Amino acid sequence: MASEALVCAQVFTEMPQRLTRKLLGSALADALATPHGVDRYVELVRPAFSLHEVRAEVVSVRRPTARGVTLTLRPNANWQGFCAGQFVRLSVEIDGVRHTRCYSPASSAHAGDLIELTAHAQPDGVVSPFLRASARAGMVVSLSQADGDFALPDERPEQVLLISGGSGITPVMSMLRTLCHEGYRGPIAFLHYARDEHDVAYARQLAELASGHANVRLLRGYTRKMGVGELKGRFGREHVRAAGIDSTRALTFACGPSALVDAVRATWAQDELDARLYVEQFAPPAPARVDTTDGHVAGTLRFARSGVAATGTPAPLLDQAEAAGLTPTSGCRMGICHTCTCRKLEGAVRDVRTGEVSTAPDELIQICVNAPVGDVTLDI
Amino acid sequence: MTATTPPQLTPEQLDAFGRELDAIRERVLADLGERDADYIRRVIKAQRGLEIGGRTLLEVGFLPPAWLAGTAALSLSKILDNMEIGHNVMHGQYDWMNDPAVNGQAFEWDTACPADQWRHSHNYVHHTHTNILGKDRDIGYGVLRMSEDQRWHPYYLGNPVYAVLLALLFEWGVALHDLEVERIGAGKASWKDKGEMLQAIWRKGRRQALKDYVLFPLLAGPGAPFTFAGNLTANAVRNVWAFTIIFCGHFPEGTHEFTEEETEGETRGQWYFRQLLGSANLTGGPLFHILSGNLSHQIEHHLFPDLPGHRYAELAVEVREICQRYGLPYNSGPLHKQFGSVVKKIVKLALPGRGGGERAPEPAAVAVAEVVAPPEPELVAA
Numbered sequence A: 001m002a003s004e005a006l007v008c009a010q011v012f013t014e015m016p017q018r019l020t021r022k023l024l025g026s027a028l029a030d031a032l033a034t035p036h037g038v039d040r041y042v043e044l045v046r047p048a049f050s051l052h053e054v055r056a057e058v059v060s061v062r063r064p065t066a067r068g069v070t071l072t073l074r075p076n077a078n079w080q081g082f083c084a085g086q087f088v089r090l091s092v093e094i095d096g097v098r099h100t101r102c103y104s105p106a107s108s109a110h111a112g113d114l115i116e117l118t119a120h121a122q123p124d125g126v127v128s129p130f131l132r133a134s135a136r137a138g139m140v141v142s143l144s145q146a147d148g149d150f151a152l153p154d155e156r157p158e159q160v161l162l163i164s165g166g167s168g169i170t171p172v173m174s175m176l177r178t179l180c181h182e183g184y185r186g187p188i189a190f191l192h193y194a195r196d197e198h199d200v201a202y203a204r205q206l207a208e209l210a211s212g213h214a215n216v217r218l219l220r221g222y223t224r225k226m227g228v229g230e231l232k233g234r235f236g237r238e239h240v241r242a243a244g245i246d247s248t249r250a251l252t253f254a255c256g257p258s259a260l261v262d263a264v265r266a267t268w269a270q271d272e273l274d275a276r277l278y279v280e281q282f283a284p285p286a287p288a289r290v291d292t293t294d295g296h297v298a299g300t301l302r303f304a305r306s307g308v309a310a311t312g313t314p315a316p317l318l319d320q321a322e323a324a325g326l327t328p329t330s331g332c333r334m335g336i337c338h339t340c341t342c343r344k345l346e347g348a349v350r351d352v353r354t355g356e357v358s359t360a361p362d363e364l365i366q367i368c369v370n371a372p373v374g375d376v377t378l379d380i
Numbered sequence B: 001m002t003a004t005t006p007p008q009l010t011p012e013q014l015d016a017f018g019r020e021l022d023a024i025r026e027r028v029l030a031d032l033g034e035r036d037a038d039y040i041r042r043v044i045k046a047q048r049g050l051e052i053g054g055r056t057l058l059e060v061g062f063l064p065p066a067w068l069a070g071t072a073a074l075s076l077s078k079i080l081d082n083m084e085i086g087h088n089v090m091h092g093q094y095d096w097m098n099d100p101a102v103n104g105q106a107f108e109w110d111t112a113c114p115a116d117q118w119r120h121s122h123n124y125v126h127h128t129h130t131n132i133l134g135k136d137r138d139i140g141y142g143v144l145r146m147s148e149d150q151r152w153h154p155y156y157l158g159n160p161v162y163a164v165l166l167a168l169l170f171e172w173g174v175a176l177h178d179l180e181v182e183r184i185g186a187g188k189a190s191w192k193d194k195g196e197m198l199q200a201i202w203r204k205g206r207r208q209a210l211k212d213y214v215l216f217p218l219l220a221g222p223g224a225p226f227t228f229a230g231n232l233t234a235n236a237v238r239n240v241w242a243f244t245i246i247f248c249g250h251f252p253e254g255t256h257e258f259t260e261e262e263t264e265g266e267t268r269g270q271w272y273f274r275q276l277l278g279s280a281n282l283t284g285g286p287l288f289h290i291l292s293g294n295l296s297h298q299i300e301h302h303l304f305p306d307l308p309g310h311r312y313a314e315l316a317v318e319v320r321e322i323c324q325r326y327g328l329p330y331n332s333g334p335l336h337k338q339f340g341s342v343v344k345k346i347v348k349l350a351l352p353g354r355g356g357g358e359r360a361p362e363p364a365a366v367a368v369a370e371v372v373a374p375p376e377p378e379l380v381a382a
Helices: A002-024 A027-032 A127-134 A166-182 A203-212 A237-243 A258-270 A317-323 B011-031 B034-059 B064-090 B115-128 B154-168 B170-177 B181-185 B191-219 B221-250 B268-277 B286-291 B295-303 B309-326 B335-348
Strands: A054-062 A068-075 A088-094 A097-103 A115-120 A140-143 A159-165 A188-194 A216-222 A250-256 A277-281 A300-303 A308-311 A341-351 A363-366 A370-378 B281-283 B332-334
Touching: A027 B191, A068 A127, A068 A140, A088 A115, A088 A127, A097 A115, A097 A127, A115 A127, A115 A166, A159 A166, A159 A258, A166 A188, A166 A203, A166 A250, A166 A277, A188 A203, A188 A237, A203 A216, A216 A237, A250 A258, A258 A277, A300 A317, A317 A370, B011 B268, B011 B309, B034 B064, B034 B191, B034 B221, B034 B309, B064 B115, B064 B221, B064 B286, B064 B309, B115 B170, B115 B191, B154 B170, B154 B221, B154 B335, B170 B191, B170 B221, B191 B221, B221 B295, B221 B335, B268 B295, B281 B295, B286 B295, B286 B309, B295 B309, B332 B335
Parallel strands: A159 A188, A159 A250, A188 A216, A250 A277, A300 A370, B281 B332
Antiparallel strands: A054 A068, A054 A140, A068 A115, A088 A097, A088 A140, A300 A308, A341 A363, A341 A370
């Protein structure tokens, strides 16, 4: 009876919301709101609302360590959920500019309509220091749908070995929480490496899960503080043995800095167990400065949408795209008309007029007046 | 410098002139940030508020005060949407924000012209080839005779009539602009090639008309005629206003035109020079500048088309000072004066004379323009 009443109450509170959404999503509303669309009006009073885009409101903010910040987000109705281990692209506006970065939810995939992200402020970063310093409840951010192959397969394995280093803890934390949430019975070992015990974002939650679940074994190693954790030194075979996991029967998920991930990968390769290993490693941070004293840095140009690649030259990207047989739209060819503006997915470019180098990922550039500096990927 | 030809600068002077303007541009680009983002969002919020308020009032438009207030609010909304928001956003002035809501290539505006066609005819054709006869189709829009160098034809006797019609129906004129109908007439293009464009105009125009002339009126029930009349008036007010401001940008007395030969192989400095001499400013208060989409700073807009329009007022002080040093005219005047000279030109050019492809003597840049040239310009003062 009580649960029926609860369901009824829920239906009654959800109904007006659903009706509103249905009305706002109707063809009539679209015709009345043309050409801007319904979102552009509703978002002025309800910033997290959108008919199609995923946006989320920050519900709470915690700062668990000196560098870490944990955001609890409530995504809007367009969010389709995630598989433990996947990432989302989160966009925030800083000094008028929207920046996008990838973060893996650390919460259980079954945690309802909330997700939790943790960022670690990087000394040369833009987004993570901003979130550490300025994130607050009520803020609205944009999200992508979850993405990535680093995820627990639907068919759960017999045993699970989770290995993480530093801020790489988040996707494997999500896996651990998801498995515990499901009442998974197989053995799980969690190997986590950090500088010291104060730099572990989910220290308390990990310890609680380990003590509350007999099948979970937690082993920690501190690279700058020997003799405190259960693991000594950097990752090695003895750590896998200590974990009590049979790597031939387990699926292993490793996420962290390249040194750690490379060491794990090498060990699994020696044992010819590559197929049982999933890895995700931090991309080396984009350089904040590019030395262009000689005017050009050799690299590869990739045109992501057309699947074409070419060796970069010091010429403007538009000329190089055309030389590669592509026909991007263009106009003045002198930086005035913005007809050729396109999205640079990654890499650094130099404005041929000013010499200024821009390294930000996922930004709009005019390809008629920008030349590549090293590897560049364009959305053409 | 004589009163009948554009002022002359040496190549070195032009280079130095260009470098000074480049320096302004780079400085502003480096400074773009929250202030600009907040500004455009405030304008967007005001526009959407005026639109919702105006349309709501027009739903009860049978009450005269509601009709008047609703029509005024909707007119203002459309003016802001097209000018300070649409025109400027579509120039890519806010692309650096990386926000899809103000992305220059994605933005659509509340007018009949499909944004994509506008981006081509305006951002590319007009801004690249400003005031070059035969290349800049904004000289007369393929309808009017706005330059003595356009050969006279009896058709142009109707110049003033066409101008009035164009003003009233401006959004539809703009919508058809990129079709280059006059080139089809001259046999240089065919209707067959224009199928896709016509379809896009039809799709956009139909949605605009459906909203303003069918759906919102129907929602008002028996008050439909009042809503219809309010929407029609708002569109017309926006049309006339946009026409007035835009015609004051390049046609007042004192603005120069250029030939293709003159502008071949132009340097950066020469390009700036042409933009300056081909444009004219309007003086007025802050609200006037916003409602003109900051096209009242047409000179600054043509020098820096992708810098946010709300910055032009500040830049105008520097640009004017630079012009003064180089002895260049800076054409600026109040709306009634500038528009008056445009009307005079429309009427005068209805009649034959001084055409025939020969370069006609320009009226002195000093005659109307507020000229600030000192007798001996100090160039690139150390």
